[in-house]
Amino acid sequence: MSQATPQGESALTPEVKGVIGATGEKIEASFPWGIEREGLRIFTQAIMDPDPRYWDEDFAKTTKFGGIITPPIYCTYLGRRQRPGTEDPVTRAFQENPNSDGIGGVRGPDEKGGLPNVPTSLKRILNAGNEIELRQYPKLGDRIYSQARYGDIKERVGKDGTRMLIVTTETTYTNQNGEVLCILRASQIRR
């Protein structure tokens, strides 16, 4: 159910404006051993990209990148993986709910690096699109860090006068040297 803001009453309240620019903790998205070949092989085969820059070290050394690289946005998926030594979320989810959809309860809440909730009564969330900006390809052995912030929150008024918010979360991925690899801007409609 939509929790639409009454017509004429702005959804972009001072409290909502107050979280613009809020920044989460910088967290390590990769495992302590960094980017490794086997994970890279599995990922590149799943996007059906046979580029030798991902696996042929001799060739990769001759390119402008100077060595093996990863696909442009590989680093944005690293943080989703189950960390070794943690409770199996799949088993737990289906013990709690045999009809689990595979997401509810499986993907644990982000305990680190999360942003504060947007203080709004608008509860329905829709994907409004993404933007990916690339600066540098991650390399084998790189350790990847991510940090999220609310880049912007705007108000939009629908044809029926319903007010909604466009919330853009900007996540910056860096390597162990603090160099920016890519920036993911994900926009959500809250209505």
Next chain:
Amino acid sequence: MTTAQELREKKQLHFDDVSVGQQLPPLIIGPLTATHMFRWSAAIENWHRIHYDQSFAIYHEGLPSVLGQGSWKQSILPRYLKDLCLPDGWPWKVSFQHRAMIVPGDTITVWATVTKKYEEEGLGFVDLDVGMRLAYDAESCPGKATIVLPIRGGRAIPYPFVPPKKLAGN
């Protein structure tokens, strides 16, 4: 599909060679199967059952079949732009929205059309309309992109890429 050898020997597309309205070479992927979708789910540990459990997708979620993942599409567009720019260009940025569903049996044409070209700080910027078209002409992932292509006789594109101040934040 592109082969490893084609990517190894890829000839550079130059800024001088593109013009507004030009359609760049497409990438055709497919037909996709439920196994492709399962492989992607496993690769990124996305356990949402609508992507690999057909009974759940159809009878519980009311979908036509298992669905291709938005995250997969999100990975294919930058891969396509990377291929266009190799070996010395740079796929700077891409934005997109998710539209038509991808289901097993679909063949996808990843496409790009030049909408604008301009120089900044001696680098050649090319704006594109991009997308992933399905065989029945539905658009699954419409968007816009900006790539940087070498100008013949011009300076090398810096790596790591740092956008010109005038364009940063656009």
